[in-house]
């Protein structure tokens with residue numbers, strides 16, 4: 001590309017990929033330091049926190065905080081200092097030395113520093129019926145789709161924090177939930193104690209050691225879940241299924257780039273949260289070694305922002321726009 | 322500019338907020354049907370979208386043709402309201 005064409009590419013001090021808690025926190029720090037910052041968000045501003053009913057363990061909220069409210073407050077705070085959030089997706093990163101070149105749904109852009117804060121998305125179980133009935137009885141977002149199950153029955157598949165938390169949330173709509181757990185419940189002790197109350201009330205029945213085999217549909221709607229327990233076939237007659245069996249990292253767009261990933265697709269970094277590409281940083285759930293909590297994502301965002309400032313100070317002057 | 326826009330939402334749905342934010346940023350008005358407040362309109366949302374999910378955005382064009390967008394899908398929403 002000739003010099004004139006390169007000059008025409010919009011150039012920013014920092015581009016943050018994602019606008020979940022990690023990036024929004026980082027943006028509060030960079031913009032307060034007058035570092036011009038653009039965030040790209042392809043989904044919901046606030047990330048997974050924005051689609052979580054209630055966050056009970058984020059410090060400073062003694063009664064917990066609704067995920068959507070926390071997300072909106074983080075956004076307001078970042079925007080107050082000048083962060084700009086563009087609704088769109090980053091599809092590739094290329095290293096051009098002092099600048100990183102990003103392909104986005106709003107065209108090509110350049111940045112002096114980049115923060116990868118793309119988090120993760122819900123994993124599928126991969127059984128017959130799951131894909132075919134998606135949105136018509138198979139769901140991954142309780143806060144979005146739970147309201148369709150007023151007075152109905154559900155199966156929730158999974159046994160981790162998310163599955164238990166979301167199953168309890170869904171009881172506000174449903175008459176009964178079968179919690180189908182492959183091995184044992186892995187949720188925290190506090191959540192397990194809360195869960196027990198719903199079990200005692202007959203709202204949730206737990207099925208441990210139960211492997212989901214198929215989601216069966218009739219007339220384009222869920223009819224039942226087929227599973228195996230102790231080598232025996234079992235079935236759950238339900239109106240819908242919510243799947244919470246873990247998360248898969250949003251790093252597909254990095255596969256053909258020099259950014260190093262670990263064996264599960266999380267981004268590797270050093271103690272400065274910098275990846276193997278100088279000027280490209282990482283924070284939050286997408287970072288290899290992250291603890292997958294809002295509080296830690298926010299903390300990592302702040303750390304990454306301060307390291308980005310150090311990095312930029314060691315280089316050319318920030319962009320004047 | 323479309324003739325009118327209706328969004329089916331619920332109280333807790335983050336993706337609904339995004340659709341509303343996008344339309345507001347574009348200076349477009351819309352009617353909101355909150356299914357937590359009006360559960361009797363749930364069947365309407367389902368029959369329009371074929372899916373048990375929100376947001377469902379119904380864009381009525383000036384020639385009275387309708388486009389239904391399920392979920393927060395900018396690739397479809399943006400051209401539909403352009």
Ligand SMILES: Cc1cc2nc3c(=O)[nH]c(=O)nc-3n(C[C@H](O)[C@H](O)[C@H](O)COP(=O)(O)OP(=O)(O)OC[C@H]3O[C@@H](n4cnc5c(N)ncnc54)[C@H](O)[C@@H]3O)c2cc1C
Pocket residue numbers: 017018019020021022023040041042043044045046047048049052054055056057058088089090091117118119120161162163165166250253283284285286292293294295297
């Ligand atoms: C059901 C559930 C319940 C939870 N409950 C709790 C809890 O009680 N307490 C707690 O501390 N944590 C909880 N968590 C975890 C918490 O939500 C995450 O740790 C936190 O949201 C991570 O923040 P993040 O910014 O790293 O990533 P995310 O929140 O995942 O945000 C990343 C954002 O990047 C966007 N993105 C991805 N790829 C691209 C791209 N290429 N271009 C543009 N944008 C992109 C995504 O759309 C997303 O919005 C819960 C998670 C789930 C799923």
